[in-house]
Every structure is written in C-alpha cells, then in structure tokens.
Amino acid sequence: MCGIVGYIGKDNATRALISGLYRLEYRGYDSAGIALLTKDNIFLKKVAGRVSELDNAIRDRVPDASIGIAHTRWATHGVPNDINAHPHTDCEKRFAVVHNGIIENYRTLKKFLEKKGHRFETDTDTEVIPHLIEEFYDNDLMSAVKKACSYFKGTYGLAIISLANPDCLVVTRMGSPLVIGKGKDEYIVASDLAAIISYTDKVIYLNDGDVAEIHPDRLRIESREFGPVAPEIERVTLSLEQIERGGYKHFMLKEIYEQPVILRDTIRGRLNYEEGIARLHGIANYIEKLRDAERIIIIACGTSWHAGLIGEYMIESLAEIPVEVEYSSEFRYRRPVLKKGTICIVVSQSGETADTLAALREAKRHGATVLGICNVVGSSIARETDAGIYIHAGPEIGVASTKAFMAQIMTFALLSLLLGRLRRLPVDEGRDIINAIRRIPDQIQSLLEELPGQIKELARTFKDHRNFLYLGRGYNFPVALEGALKLKEISYIHAEGYPAAEMKHGPIALIDKNMPVVVIAIKDAIYDKVISNIEEIRTRQGIVIAVGSEGDSQLKKNVDHIIYVPKTLDHLYPLLTILPLQLLAYYIADFRGLDVDKPRNLAKSVTVE
Numbered sequence: 186m187c188g189i190v191g192y193i194g195k196d197n198a199t200r201a202l203i204s205g206l207y208r209l210e211y212r213g214y215d216s217a218g219i220a221l222l223t224k225d226n227i228f229l230k231k232v233a234g235r236v237s238e239l240d241n242a243i244r245d246r247v248p249d250a251s252i253g254i255a256h257t258r259w260a261t262h263g264v265p266n267d268i269n270a271h272p273h274t275d276c277e278k279r280f281a282v283v284h285n286g287i288i289e290n291y292r293t294l295k296k297f298l299e300k301k302g303h304r305f306e307t308d309t310d311t312e313v314i315p316h317l318i319e320e321f322y323d324n325d326l327m328s329a330v331k332k333a334c335s336y337f338k339g340t341y342g343l344a345i346i347s348l349a350n351p352d353c354l355v356v357t358r359m360g361s362p363l364v365i366g367k368g369k370d371e372y373i374v375a376s377d378l379a380a381i382i383s384y385t386d387k388v389i390y391l392n393d394g395d396v397a398e399i400h401p402d403r404l405r406i407e408s409r410e411f412g413p414v415a416p417e418i419e420r421v422t423l424s425l426e427q428i429e430r431g432g433y434k435h436f437m438l439k440e441i442y443e444q445p446v447i448l449r450d451t452i453r454g455r456l457n458y459e460e461g462i463a464r465l466h467g468i469a470n471y472i473e474k475l476r477d478a479e480r481i482i483i484i485a486c487g488t489s490w491h492a493g494l495i496g497e498y499m500i501e502s503l504a505e506i507p508v509e510v511e512y513s514s515e516f517r518y519r520r521p522v523l524k525k526g527t528i529c530i531v532v533s534q535s536g537e538t539a540d541t542l543a544a545l546r547e548a549k550r551h552g553a554t555v556l557g558i559c560n561v562v563g564s565s566i567a568r569e570t571d572a573g574i575y576i577h578a579g580p581e582i583g584v585a586s587t588k589a590f591m592a593q594i595m596t597f598a599l600l601s602l603l604l605g606r607l608r609r610l611p612v613d614e615g616r617d618i619i620n621a622i623r624r625i626p627d628q629i630q631s632l633l634e635e636l637p638g639q640i641k642e643l644a645r646t647f648k649d650h651r652n653f654l655y656l657g658r659g660y661n662f663p664v665a666l667e668g669a670l671k672l673k674e675i676s677y678i679h680a681e682g683y684p685a686a687e688m689k690h691g692p693i694a695l696i697d698k699n700m701p702v703v704v705i706a707i708k709d710a711i712y713d714k715v716i717s718n719i720e721e722i723r724t725r726q727g728i729v730i731a732v733g734s735e736g737d738s739q740l741k742k743n744v745d746h747i748i749y750v751p752k753t754l755d756h757l758y759p760l761l762t763i764l765p766l767q768l769l770a771y772y773i774a775d776f777r778g779l780d781v782d783k784p785r786n787l788a789k790s791v792t793v794e
C-alpha cells in the first residue's frame with residue numbers, strides 16, 4: 186500500500202528512485218511522484234497514473250541530484266490526481282515528504298496549522314506532515330521530524346528531504362515498513378527490499394518509533410522513546426531474478442508455475458520420516474505449549490484467512506485441538522476472550538498487513554502467546570510474533586496471491602502433522618502423511634504440464650459471463666472461497682464461494698442456464714454429498730465445471746466440464762484443487778485484456794486499515 190523510496194549518495198538519484206518505484210509499483214499504482222534536492226530548490230514532479238507516466242514526464246527533464254525521494258500511491262485520502270500525488274511540501278517548498286500510512290488525526294492538525302497561517306493545496310492526510318515539520322523546524326531536520334511525529338496518530342513510513350539540510354535524508358516509521366539499504370557511500374531506503382537489492386545486500390530494518398538521519402557515508406538512528414540506537418546491519422539473500430518476470434507474461438503466471446519449487450522449499454528439512462513427524466525449528470520453544478493448547482485462534486485477512494480455514498480443518502482433525510479462525514479486522518476491535526491455554530497464530534504473506542499487525546498486538550496485550558506464519562523475512566509481523574514459521578515462498582509480486590497460499594497450506598499441513606503426532610497419531614499414519622506430502626510438488630508439476638490447454642479453453646468459453654459460483658465442502662470449502670476471490674480480484678467478474686450444501690439456503694436462487702458453477706468434487710469422505718449438490722444444480726440447468734479426482738469417470742457423465750487432479754490424502758487435496766482455479770482466474774482475466782498483476786483498486790500489502 187504505497188511504495189516509498191529515498192536515495193542519498195554518489196549516484197544519480199533519479200535513476201535509483203525511478204527504478205525503485207518500478208519495483209515497488211505492486212504496492213500501489215494510481216499516481217507517482219518524485220522530489221529531488223538541487224542547489225536552489227526542490228524539483229518536484231507528480232502525475233496521476235503509473236510509474237511509467239512519471240518516468241516519461243521527467244525523462245531528459247530532470248536536474249542532476251544525488252538526494253531525492255519518490256512515491257507510488259494507493260489513494261486513501263484524496264482522489265488519485267496530480268495534486269494529491271506525493272511528495273508533499275510545506276508553504277515555502279523547503280521540505281518534501283513521501284508517506285506510506287494514514288495520519289488519522291490530520292483534520293485536527295490541519296485546523297491547528299491553518300490557524301497558524303499554513304496554506305494547504307491537497308485533500309490528503311499527508312500534507313500536514315511537511316507543514317508540521319516547517320512549524321517545528323529550528324535548523325535541525327531530525328529534531329523537527331521527531332517533534333512532528335509526536336503529534337501524529339496513525340501509521341507512517343516517511344522519507345523527508347529539506348533544502349535547509351542538503352546533505353541528509355531523514356526517515357522514520359510507525360506501523361508501516363521501512364528498510365535502509367547501505368551501499369558504499371550511498372544509502373537507499375524503501376518500503377521493501379525489492380527497491381534495494383540491486384544496490385546492496387546490507388540492510389537495516391527500522392523499528393517503530395526510530396528516526397534515522399542519513400548522510401552518504403554515515404547514519405544515525407534514534408528511538409523517539411529510548412534515545413540512540415546502534416544500527417544492526419543484516420545481509421539479505423534475495424536475488425534480482427526472484428523479483429523479475431523471467432519471460433512470463435505476468436508475475437501471477439510465473440508465481441503459479443513456481444509452486445512445485447516453492448513447496449519443496451517449504452518442506453525442505455522439515456520432515457522426519459523415521460519418526461513420521463514434522464520439525465518446525467522456528468517454533469521449537471513453543472511446541473509443548475501448542476501441544477497442550479486448549480484453543481488455537483488463527484488470525485488473518487484475505488487469502489491468508491482462507492489458508493487459515495484450511496489450517497483449522499487440518500489441526501482439528503489431525504490433532505483434535507479446537508481452532509477458530511478470525512478476520513484480523515474483526516478480532517482487533519472486539520473483546521476477544523483469551524484465556525490461559527489459548528494460542529494465537531497470525532498468518533500473513535507480506536507480514537505488514539495493518540489489521541493483522543494490530544490484531545497481533547491486541548492478542549499480545551491480552552497476554553496471549555502469538556506465533557506467526559509469514560513469508561517476508563524480517564517483516565513487522567515476523568519480528569513482533571513470539572516465534573514463527575517462514576513459508577519460504579520467495580517474493581510474491583502479483584497482487585493476487587497464489588504461491589504464498591500454497592505454501593501457507595503446506596505449512597499448516599506440517600504443523601498439523603507435528604501436533605497430530607504429538608497428541609494422537611501413530612507413527613505409521615505420520616509416515617503416510619509424509620509420503621503424500623512429498624508427492625505433492627511432482628503432482629503439481631504434472632498438472633502444470635497437463636492443464637493449461639484445457640483451462641484456456643474453459644477461460645475462452647466463460648470469459649464474458651458476469652457471475653460465477655464456487656462450491657466445495659470440507660477441506661475444499663476454503664478452496665471455493667479462494668477460487669472465487671482470485672476470479673473477482675483480477676477479472677472483475679462477480680464470484681461467490683460457498684460450502685456446497687449451503688447453496689440450497691439461498692444462492693440456489695441464482696442458478697439458471699447462464700450460471701457457471703465451479704464445484705470441487707474430489708473423492709474424499711463427503712464425495713457423495715457433493716454429487717447430490719451437483720444434481721441440484723443440474724436440475725436447475727446450471728453449468729457445472731467440476732474439479733474431480735483422476736479416474737472418476739462417473740463424475741464426468743454428470744457435469745458439463747471436468748478438470749482432473751491426482752489423488753492424495755483428503756486434507757492435502759486443497760494443494761491440488763486450488764491450482765486449476767488459479768489458472769482459470771488467470772486466463773479469464775488475461776483473455777479479458779486486464780492488467781493481471783495490477784488489478785484496479787488493489788494493492789499488494791494493505792498497510793492501512
């Protein structure tokens with residue numbers, strides 16, 4: 186949700202900033218802007234639209250500068266136009282600021298500043314920031330920023346430049362991510378690593394409340410609460426290849442095709458066949474607590490919430506621990522009853538989702554142990570949880586989550602195996618699960634070779650339908666939810682996911698000869714019940730696209746289209762049944778000519794409420 190980037194050093198700042206913005210564009214893409222510090226003024230350019238439009242607008246028309254900041258926006262306050270785009274400045278244009286987050290009390294601050302004579306030009310919350318810095322500035326940018334921050338309620342990642350302090354860049358954060366990359370006589374700061382790794386692999390993660398004053402050859406960090414902080418430099422292993430499209434038309438397609446490889450990464454070193462158990466070192470110190478938990482609450486948003494639902498089914502059936510799954514945004518604002526013996530697990534691909542981060546903090550405030558299932562190493566959620574499991578999916582750039590979902594499900598498969606074995610499963614059953622888990626990456630690989638032709642055909646047939654229904658039961662009910670979410674977020678076709686049996690309690694009214702219904706009907710414990718649900722659809726002339734188990738020739742006779750997936754254990758089927766639904770959503774969106782990786786109104790990580 187908004188990408189910010191800042192540069193100070195020996196290189197051409199514009200180059201670093203624009204290439205950084207391209208890499209951060211998946212975070213928000215409705216407008217973009219840049220501010221460069223020159224000898225006499227702050228050069229400013231802001232445009233509505235994509236980074237490429239900013240790039241075109243300034244090409245060959247920018248001054249030389251070695252300090253600057255830039256922004257790619259996902260609008261919250263103020264429509265996406267040139268004026269509301271960042272950077273924002275003060276009355277005299279001596280300070281420029283880029284911001285990721287929301288200043289919740291901006292109306293009060295604006296009134297206060299207007300009374301003092303400040304003039305505002307935009308409808309944004311952000312504009313109060315440079316004005317407040319201007320108000321408090323007394324020859325020291327870092328002090329003015331610290332003082333201004335003490336007035337803000339809300340979240341922010343900020344980068345600030347000032348005409349009066351031309352040799353430094355000041356950055357700070359509260360609730361929004363910010364990473365500082367350290368090069369040789371240069372620093373590049375950004376919302377995430379993607380904008381940094383072509384410059385350096387040495388990074389410093391700022392903590393909430395930290396303010397950094399950065400010069401080309403040194404930096405100073407202070408915590409607003411605790412005073413000076415010694416910078417901790419970490420080395421990152423992310424490679425450029427991982428964040429490039431590598432010949433695929435879209436990141437989403439690349440990420441779908443990466444799934445066999447990333448699942449091997451998710452399980453690598455975590456299975457012990459001899460003992461029929463999984464090993465999860467990240468939570469090693471909490472295993473007994475988990476084993477003896479009276480209740481587990483899984484907290485997440487969006488696709489991660491769907492993975493949490495599958496986790497609930499897995500943990501309850503394999504380990505017999507009661508599990509609930511909560512939306513982060515609901516959990517954080519109600520009064521959760523967290524008795525001793527309750528463990529919370531927050532799930533997040535980005536590790537920066539504002540509601541999930543707030544829910545984590547709320548759970549901790551109630552004294553709960555909070556574990557994480559996270560993808561982005563070093564992210565806020567990964568750092569604030571008591572312990573956690575990384576899913577090892579690598580950078581996910583496509584806004585529609587695919588490989589992270591798979592890796593989250595696999596992580597729950599490992600966790601439920603571990604807890605199941607510690608509580609009730611015999612070793613042989615553990616070994617059967619391990620065998621089935623090990624087969625999954627190859628099974629997905631084969632599907633990726635077999636399915637695309639068939640799914641493209643289906644996508645061509647159905648691309649102009651306005652509504653879809655997705656049905657599944659048991660472990661595959663959350664897959665139906667996720668299939669529907671994928672379709673609506675990238676193709677803008679209305680789609681609903683339902684537990685198949687719930688259909689007759691309402692959604693059945695939607696079914697007629699124009700309604701495609703995607704039904705996951707694999708040969709699991711409730712197969713016969715799903716077949717009855719299919720009959721109910723067919724009786725009303727709905728079009729059934731079934732995902733079935735290979736070899737189920739009977740099913741083929743009862744449906745209009747069938748996609749087969751190989752056999753596995755019931756609780757592992759979601760890892761296979763989601764694949765055709767991801768591909769179907771992708772090809773429908775692509776045939777509709779839509780921007781699959783940057784769907785309208787969305788952003789990759791939702792760092793505002």
Ligand code: M6R
Nearest residue numbers: 487488489533534535538585586
């Ligand atoms: O980074 P997180 O897993 O916390 O993100 C949660 C949701 O915002 C995310 O899954 C969203 O629903 C995706 N666009 C789904 O494709």
